[in-house]
Amino acid sequence: MEKNEQLEQLLKLALSSTAEPDNNINQKIKSKINEVKITPAVKRRTAAILVAAAIVIMSVSAFAAWQYLSPNQVAKHLGDDALAEAFNSENAININKSATCGDYIFTLLGITSGTNLSSIKTSSQDMNQDINPDKTYAVVSIARKDGNPLPELKDNFYFENGFIVTPLIKGLNPWEVNIFSMNGGAIECLIDGIIYRMIECDSIEMFADRGVYLYVGTGRFLNNSKIIYYEETGEITLNPDNEEAGVLFDLPLDKSKADPEKAEQYLKGLTDANLNEEDSPSSEVDSKDEHNDWDEEFDNGIVIPESIKEVTINEKGFAIYEYKDSNRKSNAGASLDYLLNHKFKDTEPGVWKTISIFGDGDNEIAIQFSIDENGVLMGRAVKKAK
Amino acid sequence: MCNIEIDSLVTQYGKVVYRFCLRLAQNKYNADDLYQETFLKAVEMYNKIDKNNNPKGFLIAIAAGLWKNNRRKYERRQRIAPEEELNEELAYSTFCSYSATPEEIVILKERCKEIRTAADKLNDRLRIPLYMYYTAEMSVEDIAKALRIPKGTVKSRLHKARTYLKNTLEGF
Numbered sequence: 001m002e003k004n005e006q007l008e009q010l011l012k013l014a015l016s017s018t019a020e021p022d023n024n025i026n027q028k029i030k031s032k033i034n035e036v037k038i039t040p041a042v043k044r045r046t047a048a049i050l051v052a053a054a055i056v057i058m059s060v061s062a063f064a065a066w067q068y069l070s071p072n073q074v075a076k077h078l079g080d081d082a083l084a085e086a087f088n089s090e091n092a093i094n095i096n097k098s099a100t101c102g103d104y105i106f107t108l109l110g111i112t113s114g115t116n117l118s119s120i121k122t123s124s125q126d127m128n129q130d131i132n133p134d135k136t137y138a139v140v141s142i143a144r145k146d147g148n149p150l151p152e153l154k155d156n157f158y159f160e161n162g163f164i165v166t167p168l169i170k171g172l173n174p175w176e177v178n179i180f181s182m183n184g185g186a187i188e189c190l191i192d193g194i195i196y197r198m199i200e201c202d203s204i205e206m207f208a209d210r211g212v213y214l215y216v217g218t219g220r221f222l223n224n225s226k227i228i229y230y231e232e233t234g235e236i237t238l239n240p241d242n243e244e245a246g247v248l249f250d251l252p253l254d255k256s257k258a259d260p261e262k263a264e265q266y267l268k269g270l271t272d273a274n275l276n277e278e279d280s281p282s283s284e285v286d287s288k289d290e291h292n293d294w295d296e297e298f299d300n301g302i303v304i305p306e307s308i309k310e311v312t313i314n315e316k317g318f319a320i321y322e323y324k325d326s327n328r329k330s331n332a333g334a335s336l337d338y339l340l341n342h343k344f345k346d347t348e349p350g351v352w353k354t355i356s357i358f359g360d361g362d363n364e365i366a367i368q369f370s371i372d373e374n375g376v377l378m379g380r381a382v383k384k385a386k
Numbered sequence: 387m388c389n390i391e392i393d394s395l396v397t398q399y400g401k402v403v404y405r406f407c408l409r410l411a412q413n414k415y416n417a418d419d420l421y422q423e424t425f426l427k428a429v430e431m432y433n434k435i436d437k438n439n440n441p442k443g444f445l446i447a448i449a450a451g452l453w454k455n456n457r458r459k460y461e462r463r464q465r466i467a468p469e470e471e472l473n474e475e476l477a478y479s480t481f482c483s484y485s486a487t488p489e490e491i492v493i494l495k496e497r498c499k500e501i502r503t504a505a506d507k508l509n510d511r512l513r514i515p516l517y518m519y520y521t522a523e524m525s526v527e528d529i530a531k532a533l534r535i536p537k538g539t540v541k542s543r544l545h546k547a548r549t550y551l552k553n554t555l556e557g558f
Contacts, residue, residue, distance in 0.1 A: 007548065007551075007552055010497060010498070010501065010555075011501060011520055011548065011551065012520055013494075013498055014497070014498035014499075014501035014502055014505075014520075015409065015501065015502070015505065015516070015517065015520035015521050016405075016520060016521060016523075017405040017408060017409065017521060019404065019405055019408050020400075020401050020404060021400055021401070021404040021418070021421055022418070025418055025421065025422060026396055026397075026400055028422065029396055029422055029425045029426070030393050030396060032426060032429075033393050033396075033425070033426075033429050154423055154426065154427075158455075296535075296536050296538075296539070297534065297535065297536070364534075
């Protein structure tokens, strides 16, 4: 057997599986499918009205006794008894502070930090246990301002509308130091129409002397439309023009727990990790691939003529393009530096490159930028060819 | 497509979808969850499923999409007994003659384990097409359709994944 053939067989053997779903899972799925089937449309509408009426009545009566779950209860509900205990210890800070923005009430319930607090081991912990054993856990709740319940977590709503919860540290660039770079993760549950999200990341206590914030808001990523970072002062504030809902909590950390030396070491580690990632040949290949994939996908796309317009450059050197049609709106953007020195480096004028894609399935739309022969950055929207 | 037909999809494609979920999620607990969510999502998207046009690919694509969207949630959960089964029947027919020694079988099992561990370390861009190809036994064309990427890109990702896995196998 030739080597390649042997490898192919070995891969097939290793990656194939004989596992089967348990019978009761299939039964559960089938009965859920049937539940949907037997509900006629008219009845569903009636049911919706009844539910709405019930919610109005309940929310009126519930306001008096309104109370969010405590961090301890949330951890317990999520099956992490060890962490539940930690939230009851004297090291934990119970905050219970709410802020309303847009359609939501965001409440920071509590925070705790330490080593081996959680009984749940994550892959990021497996990889980082020796390097960053100290972790921070924070619990927030997200409720609708109008008292209506948020949809079930598997609802389509969350495909289009996510929430982000991330610590940010005063004086450190939020695009570089945030939950994603700090080996973070999150787990959440929905109880009585309120989302309780528990985040985990490398410990933020070492930064206690600098000032630490917790950003909670809609969307999946952090960008300068949500917050503003003032490099000169290190302050981080909410962007008043933010069209999404978002709030910034000041975390009341015990400054005596700050460890500037450890913090410096940690930040050096983050910088090295970023550099390694950027330098790695695989990441370069992957990223080139991604962009080529995008451009190839929309090769035969249909340009929406009215979408062609000059891209706006804001005072911070960020190129922003907004696309709107009757049903949707999307903002695409990138730093001018990235566009000129990477994306359009060695590219002929007039070549369109995909910056972002939004929509789903056949309704996908690519936002593309191009630099014309006069050096003007132009944007356009391209509909995917069917 | 009506619900009865989706019900029959569970019977027809349940196993392959589950195996794909299990590879992706790496443990039974998460795999069960991902598997259930896949079919419940399929119910919501029933009007997009064409039973004559590769429903398996459609279901696998839903599972991959759900995985990508909820990866952090799944990763956050406890890892319960990583799945390490060896497809014994296939192993014998592929590699082992009747004279295969117990040592040879142990080596083969070790190699399979190494491959699975290495595959789990790949990023999703390589891992998802890899499992679609080897676990769900989808063709390159079907993977391209499911992921909405060109066929050439699927081939190049599979090639990269294979090369990486080959390099992790000592002495191969």
